[in-house]
Amino acid sequence: MSMNLDDPNLTAYALGELPEAERKAIETAMADSPETQAFVRQTQETAQLLRSEFQNDLRDAARKPLNIMPLPMPRSFWSDARWLSIGVAALLAIAAIIGAVILSTRVEPDSRPDKLAKLSRGNADSDVQMEVEEVPETSQENVGVADASGENPFLPTATNPVSRLSFHVGRESYESVRRSISNGTKPPRESVRLEQLINYFSYDYSAPLPDDSFSINLAAAGCPWQSEHRIVRVAVKAREMTAGDQGRTEIARGAQLMVNFSPASVTSYRLLGFEDQTSAGPRGGDTVGAGQTLTVLYEVVPAGTESQVPLVSVSLSYYSPAADRKFVMQDSAVEDYGADFERAPVDLRFAAALAEFGMILRDSPHKGNGTLAAVLDWSNESKGRDTAGDRAGFIELVRKAQTLAL
Amino acid sequence: MQRAPEETDDFTELVRRFELPLLQYASRIIGDRERARDVVQETFVELQRGQREQLDHAPAKWLFTVCRNRALNVCRKERRMTFLDDEILQKRAGEEPMPNETLEHKEAKVFLLRIIATLPPRQQEILQLKFQNDLSYQEIAEITKLSVSNVGVILHNALKTLRQRYAEASRDFIPFTPRIS
Numbered sequence: 001m002s003m004n005l006d007d008p009n010l011t012a013y014a015l016g017e018l019p020e021a022e023r024k025a026i027e028t029a030m031a032d033s034p035e036t037q038a039f040v041r042q043t044q045e046t047a048q049l050l051r052s053e054f055q056n057d058l059r060d061a062a063r064k065p066l067n068i069m070p071l072p073m074p075r076s077f078w079s080d081a082r083w084l085s086i087g088v089a090a091l092l093a094i095a096a097i098i099g100a101v102i103l104s105t106r107v108e109p110d111s112r113p114d115k116l117a118k119l120s121r122g123n124a125d126s127d128v129q130m131e132v133e134e135v136p137e138t139s140q141e142n143v144g145v146a147d148a149s150g151e152n153p154f155l156p157t158a159t160n161p162v163s164r165l166s167f168h169v170g171r172e173s174y175e176s177v178r179r180s181i182s183n184g185t186k187p188p189r190e191s192v193r194l195e196q197l198i199n200y201f202s203y204d205y206s207a208p209l210p211d212d213s214f215s216i217n218l219a220a221a222g223c224p225w226q227s228e229h230r231i232v233r234v235a236v237k238a239r240e241m242t243a244g245d246q247g248r249t250e251i252a253r254g255a256q257l258m259v260n261f262s263p264a265s266v267t268s269y270r271l272l273g274f275e276d277q278t279s280a281g282p283r284g285g286d287t288v289g290a291g292q293t294l295t296v297l298y299e300v301v302p303a304g305t306e307s308q309v310p311l312v313s314v315s316l317s318y319y320s321p322a323a324d325r326k327f328v329m330q331d332s333a334v335e336d337y338g339a340d341f342e343r344a345p346v347d348l349r350f351a352a353a354l355a356e357f358g359m360i361l362r363d364s365p366h367k368g369n370g371t372l373a374a375v376l377d378w379s380n381e382s383k384g385r386d387t388a389g390d391r392a393g394f395i396e397l398v399r400k401a402q403t404l405a406l
Numbered sequence: 407m408q409r410a411p412e413e414t415d416d417f418t419e420l421v422r423r424f425e426l427p428l429l430q431y432a433s434r435i436i437g438d439r440e441r442a443r444d445v446v447q448e449t450f451v452e453l454q455r456g457q458r459e460q461l462d463h464a465p466a467k468w469l470f471t472v473c474r475n476r477a478l479n480v481c482r483k484e485r486r487m488t489f490l491d492d493e494i495l496q497k498r499a500g501e502e503p504m505p506n507e508t509l510e511h512k513e514a515k516v517f518l519l520r521i522i523a524t525l526p527p528r529q530q531e532i533l534q535l536k537f538q539n540d541l542s543y544q545e546i547a548e549i550t551k552l553s554v555s556n557v558g559v560i561l562h563n564a565l566k567t568l569r570q571r572y573a574e575a576s577r578d579f580i581p582f583t584p585r586i587s
Contacts, residue, residue, distance in 0.1 A: 008555070008562035015536075017543045017558070046565055046572075047537065053518045054538035058426050337440050 003036045014043035154268040163259040174200035194358040195273030203347040205237040218334035221344030225368030233348040234296045241290035250287045255318035272297040311336045349382035435477040449473045529564035
């Protein structure tokens, strides 16, 4: 006999919610209805998938370290140690939840219907070909022509919602700037590259989850040199090499970051540095080494509405190591809770200090109201553990720059 | 025989077990995690303040009910649009996706949780209570102040829509293999 598949009792049955008598009745009725049996099975499968996804959601929330939310103002009942621990745990959770969900999906090369499928098919043939064909869609989205100052302009989100970057970033600029200042001269403008200053330093980002090759660390805070604006920090960290990885030479290839700005919450944004990539398009084919980090800052003009839409969402795509050679994507998103700069994570603050330092040296039209004295304060306050001692070196450099009256 | 756990251990255990699920739940209602965190803390404070006896048999029901009420209070006080306001719910006639939540972007993620976000709010809430927190129809009905059969209908419709959209998404967009731990 045929049963009405739109009967909520069938769903209740599949989920084990029916009392004994009704359960029996349904079992009898569906005995000769393969259609109903299939429906029940599908419902149970969906339920299982949902449980699993909701558990992933909680698990990711629990694991992700605090990298977005600043510590809240102390509250009276927090003085109780118990509440402190609850609070910290809650913060850890919130930090993760804000990133919504990081789930990763592994896509078989031939299953993608779009350009990426072609890309991946090429990839399956040979490594040599891969190096050529893997060059990701050199999208024009964020190929903003640098303005007269040789710097990225603010781009309207409505027409340029996506910013793409590869992992390629040099470090030479910081050393060159340090040399000039140590010699008592002002560094030549073109030698000051914001992304290189920022990425010269190491940051304490979270390690990737066990199944992932990267962690994505997003944060938003007030912009210290332009009080109307916000700073968004997009940082990625590749997995560290472990004992089991002996002989592996790489973590990933062709890693590309795609940062989507939401027009509902962002009017326009400016990428700090990376002018080589914005003029020529992101490079492809770069190999990402174990433990490598990439830190990207955006100055964002908020839309000013009370939007609950995430400020940015980030997709990271890459080819995992040659062994399985699959195309992988990881996602994350950050909402803006209006945190002040002072309460932002130290790594964000230190990177912002480096950016403003660079903009002052370049006499950038975007430097806002920051000064070397302010840069000194910010970097002093965000020195963190500074195990390598290089942050202290930067602080010295700023002091030295102050004496040069640049 | 084991010693009964001390009161504090008991409390700690409840926090450990329910803190994240409550946070996720309150966040969905309020749409703001910072406020949601406050609400969860208040919920545990209320728990401390002695309503313990109500808890003994059904801690989940008690915690989710208190958390929900407090979350709705925050929404009313701050005049936030919450998806659980009856007025808004009625306007939306229950079955249409929220305007910004349709799967507009082709490259959009097909993850199940994102598809859930396209469902009517009441359906989202009940899916979350059912599958994140493993509550029974009866418990969900008490928390949400709906009838048990109402919960059954909403869940049934939610699963049906979810399956459809999931199938569409899998067909039209990037197929994926869910990560099952």
